[in-house]
Amino acid sequence: AQTVTQSQPEMSVQEAETVTLSCTYDTSENNYYLFWYKQPPSRQMILVIRQEAYKQQNATENRFSVNFQKAAKSFSLKISDSQLGDTAMYFCAFMFHGSGNTGKLIFGQGTTLQVKP
Amino acid sequence: KAGVTQTPRYLIKTRGQQVTLSCSPISGHRSVSWYQQTPGQGLQFLFEYFSETQRNKGNFPGRFSGRQFSNSRSEMNVSTLELGDSALYLCASSRGGGGKNIQYFGAGTRLSVL
Numbered sequence: 533a534q535t536v537t538q539s540q541p542e543m544s545v546q547e548a549e550t551v552t553l554s555c556t557y558d559t560s561e562n563n564y565y566l567f568w569y570k571q572p573p574s575r576q577m578i579l580v581i582r583q584e585a586y587k588q589q590n591a592t593e594n595r596f597s598v599n600f601q602k603a604a605k606s607f608s609l610k611i612s613d614s615q616l617g618d619t620a621m622y623f624c625a626f627m628f629h630g631s632g633n634t635g636k637l638i639f640g641q642g643t644t645l646q647v648k649p
Numbered sequence: 650k651a652g653v654t655q656t657p658r659y660l661i662k663t664r665g666q667q668v669t670l671s672c673s674p675i676s677g678h679r680s681v682s683w684y685q686q687t688p689g690q691g692l693q694f695l696f697e698y699f700s701e702t703q704r705n706k707g708n709f710p711g712r713f714s715g716r717q718f719s720n721s722r723s724e725m726n727v728s729t730l731e732l733g734d735s736a737l738y739l740c741a742s743s744r745g746g747g748g749k750n751i752q753y754f755g756a757g758t759r760l761s762v763l
Contacts, residue, residue, distance in 0.1 A: 565748030577739060577754035584749070623692065627748040634704050634747055635682040635697025642691065 674742030
């Protein structure tokens, strides 16, 4: 069974600084996708970034980037130039790409990030 | 383009009752997935529907059921409510359901069971 672990329940960072959120996962599959979603107090889950496991290049979206280490099964999220609007709960998620497993995201327990002015 | 719409936003029910939640996906999306979010268990997958067929199911009792209509709108039903069913229920839509298709989430329905 696939599992996703986020070992940092809470983190804080000063505005404009950089913060890294950790995520590890466990799977025996080779073909999968990894995601970071953010859930602000409004509860709307928003996709931050996505990584395809067969791509070695780390995904980047503006101030957000990942460090994907497939052998170590690690998928950390780096937020540069943190902004107050980045305050949210961040979820790492995994989806195995295969028949019979459609539509199912497996989530970690989440990391609450607070950006301080 | 309108996002994923879930109704109602809040519900209060008593034990033993049943409840139906609705999810309207983004136009053109045919896959709808449902998740339960609680402080203790986190986010857990309930089931996924595509073209009116349930393709995938999580580990929830039979009291949790769903369906999808020809316009891709989906409903989730919980019968014989228990206190432990109090949760935020999220639905997400995507074009095809696989990992290459991003899931877009609604704002959720907060269900409280008294």
